[in-house]
Amino acid sequence: MRSLIIGIPLLALISVMQSTLLHSVRFLDGSVDMALVVVLAWNLVRREADAPLWAFFAGVFADALSGGAIGAATFAMTTISLVISFTEGRFYQANLPVALLVSLVGTIFYHLLYLLTLSIRGQPIQWADAITLGILPSALLNLILIVPIYRIALWAVKLLKPREIGLLEE
Amino acid sequence: MRRFKAPTTSSGTRILYAVVLVLIGIGAIIVGRNTLEPVSGTVLIALSPLQSGFANLYNSISNAINTPADLASVQARNVELEKQIADLTTENIRLSESESKLKIVSALLDYARTNPERKYVTADVVGRDESRFLRYVLLNKGARDGINRDMPVVTDKGLVGLVTETTINASKVVLITDLSSAVNVRLQNSRAEGIVIGQQSGELRLNYISVEVDMKQGERVVTSGLGGQFPQGLLIGAVASVRKRTFDVFQEADVKSAVDFNRLETVLVIINYEKPNIQPLLGTPVPPP
Numbered sequence: 001m002r003s004l005i006i007g008i009p010l011l012a013l014i015s016v017m018q019s020t021l022l023h024s025v026r027f028l029d030g031s032v033d034m035a036l037v038v039v040l041a042w043n044l045v046r047r048e049a050d051a052p053l054w055a056f057f058a059g060v061f062a063d064a065l066s067g068g069a070i071g072a073a074t075f076a077m078t079t080i081s082l083v084i085s086f087t088e089g090r091f092y093q094a095n096l097p098v099a100l101l102v103s104l105v106g107t108i109f110y111h112l113l114y115l116l117t118l119s120i121r122g123q124p125i126q127w128a129d130a131i132t133l134g135i136l137p138s139a140l141l142n143l144i145l146i147v148p149i150y151r152i153a154l155w156a157v158k159l160l161k162p163r164e165i166g167l168l169e170e
Numbered sequence: 171m172r173r174f175k176a177p178t179t180s181s182g183t184r185i186l187y188a189v190v191l192v193l194i195g196i197g198a199i200i201v202g203r204n205t206l207e208p209v210s211g212t213v214l215i216a217l218s219p220l221q222s223g224f225a226n227l228y229n230s231i232s233n234a235i236n237t238p239a240d241l242a243s244v245q246a247r248n249v250e251l252e253k254q255i256a257d258l259t260t261e262n263i264r265l266s267e268s269e270s271k272l273k274i275v276s277a278l279l280d281y282a283r284t285n286p287e288r289k290y291v292t293a294d295v296v297g298r299d300e301s302r303f304l305r306y307v308l309l310n311k312g313a314r315d316g317i318n319r320d321m322p323v324v325t326d327k328g329l330v331g332l333v334t335e336t337t338i339n340a341s342k343v344v345l346i347t348d349l350s351s352a353v354n355v356r357l358q359n360s361r362a363e364g365i366v367i368g369q370q371s372g373e374l375r376l377n378y379i380s381v382e383v384d385m386k387q388g389e390r391v392v393t394s395g396l397g398g399q400f401p402q403g404l405l406i407g408a409v410a411s412v413r414k415r416t417f418d419v420f421q422e423a424d425v426k427s428a429v430d431f432n433r434l435e436t437v438l439v440i441i442n443y444e445k446p447n448i449q450p451l452l453g454t455p456v457p458p459p
Contacts, residue, residue, distance in 0.1 A: 016217055019297035019308065020224040024232075029371060031302055047181070052188035059195060064213035065221075066299050067306030067334055067342050070206050071198025078195050082188035085181065115303060117199055124349045125303065129370035134302050 003046070003160055007054050011035060015061035029129075030137025033107065035062060037145045039077055040106045041153040043084040044099055046160075055081035068114075069121035076113040080106050096150065103146035107139040203335070211337040214308075218296070218340045222310050225296035229435055233270045274436045281326035282438065288401075289442040291315050293341070295434045305348035305372060306334070307434060309341040317341050320399075322440045328405035328428035329353070329393060330437050341439070346406065347372045347431055354396035355406055359389050366391065366406055366425055374407060374425040381421045385412050391425050398446040 035058040059074030297308035323330040335342040347368040362383040395402030407427040414421040
């Protein structure tokens, strides 16, 4: 849980950056989802109970800075985290292609879930435009972003992980 | 030597955490923004100062890159001077930023003078919606400055949107380009009335104009005041292209917005506009002739 001491301020900072600086990094109508990519990478490498909490706080900050239905981002983020929780094993922790795949599928799944929630709450959505101009370009941008963030997450998780202790047997 | 691994959380615990958090998310969706406004408002208040800082940084960089064309000669001279005195670069950017800001405020002031019956509060745009599917902006002023829900937001160029949520020191504004936005409008020449609706792409589309109306490219579109959401006569933009089919009842048109929503820095909130309460009248039965 101590990762949250860094995680909460970091995610707050990323969310603010997302709505100011990163908003202008665009490809068609899509832009990078820094908070989502950080959550995906962290959930992939960190096999602890605090990983879903990172997703939760990222969602709370996104909801607070958005005009959409409250809880939509929180729900989508935590659902992604839940899905990743079902994957097990060290294979995922040291495999960049898997991270790329998770980024691609995770981004598409997150946005579809988010839009579906908005739609249920009465926000009109033009699905064809949203998918072709928004979701797919974002998925491509996130695919690039996951590479450095995944590496940083791997490095950070090693820092946080307690060392294995060796004992001499009599 | 035997090795002892540090204890880790079981996947079951992690999944349990995730399930509980997903349920909290679903709960928040069901309860809705109005009930949870104190919670989201508190988070927004906490993030506002950070956001203002980043917005200023972004605007400084953006203005340094996109200096207005009429300053081209000044800029050229600055470039020459910058080569000689590198220390002046920072100062130059700061002055350029102040000048851009002054121009915006001066234009807004001129606009405010032309409409003396309205009271305005000037606010800076400090953030945009996290989601690219929604078109909201965040302002650095809120209830403390007299801003309330449903107040129209404008610039000297035209209508921007409507305040949807306020905290003590921040406000959320839904732009007229948002998909949920529908503004009753009037064509300035033909006087025909229609509705301008935001598009996913951020463009504006004019609907419900009869095919019999002669709508021309470049014709100005202003708010009609119908429904009472916005005051009459606020400029929306101009007709860019018309799509008309003789077998349709209505024609539609793309509207080029007068406001550049991608470069929105400072806006005016009309704080003394009273939305007429037409709700009780809507249910009144019409007496028989």
